[in-house]
Amino acid sequence: MDLHQYGWNNEWQNKFSIITQPGWIPGRILSQSVDLYQIITEFGEMNGKISGRWRYESLSSTDYPVTGDWVALQPSSGSNAVIHSLCQRANSLMRKQNTKQEAQLLGANIDFAFIVTSLDHDFNPRRLERYLVIAWENNIQPVILLNKADLCGEAEDRLREAEAVAIGAPIHMISAKQLTGLESVRSYCQTGNTIILIGSSGVGKSTLTNALLGKSIQPTQSIREDDSHGRHTTTRKSLFLLPEGGLLLDTPGLREIQLWGDTAGLSSTFADIESLSQDCRFQNCQHESEPGCAVKDAIEKGKLPQERLDSYHKLQKELQYQSSRENYWELEARRKKWKMISKMVKKLH
Ligand SMILES: Nc1nc2c(ncn2[C@@H]2O[C@H](COP(=O)(O)OP(=O)(O)OP(=O)(O)O)[C@@H](O)[C@H]2O)c(=O)[nH]1
Ligand SMILES: [Mg+2]
Ligand SMILES: [Zn+2]
Structure with missing residues (x-):
């Protein structure tokens, strides 16, 4: 199997060479069912589970491989393998999980x-x-x-x-x-x-x-x-x-898509509002009730629909709320993990 068809190139080769050890081969995750991953390798498709060590050391669910990831794996018996490590992602598509205060990855290493x-x-x-x-x-x-x-x-x-x-x-x-x-x-x-x-x-x-x-x-x-x-x-x-x-x-359809991350993606999505705001009197204008607001002015003149500004404000608030919660939950996850580790250490003594 030629992995170039699956996107393998020099960049991945370099990322793989940093993490690899004797006996490990590269592969790309094709899909996942519970804790079993289907992986394409130069020897064809394999089924892999992540190593116990990885599971033990990971802090959050986004550390685990997701469809599209390149991983380093070690073939065991037949077409089975142990996944040892993850090649550093080029990017991933992340959204907030509906029920948990955690990010969920929809896929990794995506071009479009x-x-x-x-x-x-x-x-x-x-x-x-x-x-x-x-x-x-x-x-x-x-x-x-x-x-x-x-x-x-x-x-x-x-x-x-x-x-x-x-x-x-x-x-x-x-x-x-x-x-x-x-x-x-x-x-x-x-x-x-x-x-x-x-x-x-x-x-x-x-x-x-x-x-x-x-x-x-x-x-x-x-x-x-x-x-x-x-x-x-x-x-x-x-x-x-x-x-x-x-x-x-x-991917499975999303009932509702919640945002995760900082507000950087807003600027590209609302490039029209960003560009208008260059002419607002105040540099930090929120386009709410400030005087000399070029965005409000554009709405009054019918050049920008009101719903577009409402949508901008709504998504901005969601992201700001999200990032304040994010720090809290990150610390919380770390605290839980260390509590668990120290319990295990105590048991060993
Ligand atoms: N008329 C029409 N029907 C379509 C078209 N594309 C898909 N459908 C129908 O829409 C329904 C849903 O299509 P799916 O491809 O299963 O939708 P999906 O986005 O994969 O849904 P999930 O897997 O649940 O996320 C099916 O009955 C399709 O036949 C289209 O271009 N025209
Ligand atoms: Mg579908
Ligand atoms: Zn303004």
Whole structure:
């Protein structure tokens, strides 16, 4: 198996050579079921578990490998292996877990994020902004795919609404079912490129995966379930090699996407507001009730929709709240871990 097809290059070779030990080989995580990882290696696919030492030493769930990661593993019997170490990530797509105060990784080492929405009830410019912040935040180029074009009479209107919020992100209108608009999507699928599909459940991520693969590998929602909300057909993150090169990471739909990180991704997503704010009288203008606010002025003149500023404020508050909690929970996790370790040490004596 030639790992270059899976994105292996000199950069990964260097990162691997820093962490490797005799008998270890590189591999890329294709998917994960509970604690068992499917990994592609030069000897084909293997099943790996992370070493006991790694488990013992890790502090947070984001230390563990995720689909798309490059790891160092040691083959044991048959196609089984022990995963010893992680090659330093180029990036990862992170969001906040719904229930826990912890980040969740949707994938690692990503070149493009396809933000998939469908041109039916899912379409929502505010949600698009949220996904855009997450992509920019993690240094991943977003591409917006408006799927189910075949179902929508006002597709052109939706396109314009999407264009108004998606500064710097290309937008393509497609039908994964009728296979239209796929040429533009294929142009991102070059050898070595890793593309993650994100979006709500039922927007057609797996249908698109199958369309690009040219065969039905991923199960998709049946027609009967089509308008049932909250049913997740895809349950794990899986990486697929496309026939024309490139890798596609299909993910389970997200019911709700919460932000994780600092406010850097906001600047790219709301580049229009950032640029207007250069002319605000006060450098730290919050565009709320300050005098001489160029953003408010643009709204009054009808150059900027009020909802866009509301959305900016909402996401900004969410991120600020998040980062204040983040420090607290990090310390808390460390404290728990050390408590556990000291208990174990006491037992040994
Ligand atoms: N009309 C139409 N239906 C589509 C299109 N793409 C997908 N569908 C249908 O939408 C439903 C959901 O598609 P999936 O591919 O399973 O959606 P998903 O995003 O993978 O959903 P999760 O795995 O739950 O996140 C299926 O019934 C598809 O046949 C399209 O372009 N047009
Ligand atoms: Mg799916
Ligand atoms: Zn202002």
